[in-house]
Amino acid sequence: MCTRLLLAIAAIIITDANAARILGLFPHTGKSHQMVFEPLLRTLAERGHHVTTVSFFPLKNPPANYTDVSLEGIAGLGLETFDLSIYESPNLLLKIPIVKRIAKQLMEFHPLAGMALNVCGKALDWPPLIEALKGDYDVVLVENFNSDCMLGLLHVYGIRAPVVALLSCNILPWSGNRIGVLDNPAFVPVLSTPFTSRMTFAEKLENTFIQLYHNFWFYYSIQVKERELIEKRFGMKIPDLYELGKNYSLMMVNTFHALNGVRLTVPGVVEVGGMHLDHTRKVIPPYIEKFLNESEHGVILLSFGSLIKTSTIPKYKEDMIVNALGKLKQRIIWKFEGSGEEGTLTGNILRVKWLPQYELLQHKKVVAFIAHGGLLGMTEAVSAGKPMVVVPFFGDQPANAAAAAEAGFATVVPYIELTEEKLIKALEFVLSAETRLNARRVSSIWRDRQADPLETAVYWTERVIRWGHHAQLHSPARDMPLYQIALLDVIATLAVAILILLAISWYILSKVFRLLFGRESKLKMQ
Known part of the structure; x- marks a missing residue:
């Protein structure tokens, strides 16, 4: 009995000793971002760590050792509806594809600066946040997106714990150099571009310009101004x-x-794509299940996410989509906000207000997915092995779409180019046996990892807690100026050395020629 008691006490002591104090800082107002991070934060708390999370989205039913510090009230939530009317611009200059594409990429990120500065300015005096920053922590998890305000506050309050950056998307143009990753624009597309890794010369030129622009924009529009606010x-x-x-x-x-x-x-x-996926199966509403089971040729799922409201789609575009889908032998389930409680059925199209997307994508009757290219939805599709028609609108959607097409399980029809004919052709491609096989193959490769992505994220967080600043994982390029990374100093030195050698050689040869030919001419004269 005494032995068991001692072992129980020892286990409690060991558990408490291994329980770290974790601070999570997530100042972005977008719900989809927080959906990526929530499983990690919850799991860390369930493993016995003391987690304090600062965000706009308090966790529902949190573990006992999980503390929410809500930012609700200091700023409005992120974009709730994307206005599609911007694509109907009468500006003739914007009718030129390359002009429209570049202008779109340059302007889309601008609202993020205003959002970041607004949140930063108010967060500096937000009592719950200030109180949280006075604590002691073993590690800090911070979202790397459109703000570095929290890094400034960590410095002000003397928090020297190691920092782990979390990204809900791919590496941003202003992110990689922080840890020594050099995104070469020759083959790494900026996440706002529609390019693949195999770019033409013109695309490389545009990609390089966009990358440089975003870096300058982030520094001068956000970092400099947030620093001024803090100081x-x-x-x-x-x-x-x-x-x-x-x-x-x-x-x-x-x-x-x-x-x-x-x-x-x-x-x-560390790649942790898919750590947000919930592997507990949810119940599909009976009327949707019935619609699925009665389909003879399968069902195509159509959803443009939460930001693209179907009410904002122009009537002529909606008619294009309906006409194209109506010609298929497959049934369609369309996430459509204005539908009835148990859906609205028109022909082969069932419009529903809400749908359990991941559960439907895993259903054996679903044969393809038409979506906007948001990374969470695309991750669900590749996990389920379903081919896609991607209709990208903004942000990282064009890059996600291009990557999926390059992987071989999707085709891309940009919203501004969407027509009935192009949609039908795209659907024929993704419904082909070859594309469906590719989708299953990519899915198998995607799922074939050493560990589940959430387990991977937990492991690396705890590894940073164990070793802190001692286990360096960054490249030396992080601390080198660009001219040294690009070997411009070495190239310049070699160029100067070659020029000097050429000059010396020219001087010696000219002397030799002058000496030889000068003597010969003198002999002739004599």
């Missing part, structure tokens, strides 16, 4: 936020190369 509020100088960003010990990205493509990386970048 003004606390009356003290802080390091450049660009330099504070280099304090990352680890970067976890919501990607996996089977879907998102291969790029040069370092040990400090």
Whole structure:
């Protein structure tokens, strides 16, 4: 009895000793971002760690050792509806495809700066956040997206714990250099572009310009201004936020190369794409289940996500989609906000207000997926092995779509180019036996990993807790200026050396020729 009691006490002591104090900082107002991180935060708490999370989205039914610090009230939530009227612009200049594409990429990110500065300015005086920053922590998890305000606050409050960056998307143009990842624009498309890794010269030129622009934009529109806000509020100088960003010990990205493509990386970048997937099966509503089971040729799922409201789709575009889908022998389930409680059936199309997307994608009757290219939905599709027609609208959707097409299980029809004929042709492609086989193959590769992505994320978080700043995972390129990384100093030195050698050679040869031919001419004269 005494032995058992001693063992129980020892287990409690060991568990408590291994329980880390974790601070999570998530100042972005987008719900979909938080959906990626929530499973990790919950799992860490369930493993006995003390988790304090600062965000706009408090966790439902949190574990006992999980503390929410809500930012609700300091700013409105993120974009709730994307206005499709911007694609109906009468501006003739914007009718030119390349002009429209570049202008779209340059302008789409601009609202993120205003959102970041608004949240940062108010967060500096938000009592619950300030109180949380006065605690002691073993590791800090921070979202890397459109703000570095939290890095500045960590410095102000003297929190020197290792920082793990979490990205809900692929590596951003301003993110990779923080840990020494160099995204070469020759074969790494910027996440706002519709390019694959195999770009033409013109695409490389555009890709390079977009990458440089985004880096300058993020620094001058966000980092410089957030630093000014922090220094003004606390009356003290802080390091450049660009330099504070280099304090990352680890970067976890919501990607996996089977879907998102291969790029040069370092040990400090860990792919955890799919860690948000809930493997507990949810019940499909009976009326949808009945519609599925009665389909003779399978069902195609259509959803443009939560931001693209069907009420904002112009009537002529909606008619294009309906006409194309009506010509298919397959049935269609369309996420359509204006439908009835148990769906609205018109021909072969069932419109529903809400649908359990991941459960439906795993259903044996679902044969294809038409979607907007959001990374969460695409991750669900590749996990379920379903081919896709991707209709990208904005943000990282064009890049996600291009990556899926390059992987071989999707085809892309940009919204601005969407016609009845193109949609029918795209559906014929994804419904072909070859594409469906490719989708299953990519899915098998995507799922074939050493560990589940959530387990991977937990392992690496706890590894950083164990070793802190001692286990360096970044590349030396993080601390090198660009001219040294590109070997411009070496090239310049070699060029100068070659020029000097050429000059010396020219001088010697000219002397020799002058000496030889000068003597010969003198002999002739004599």
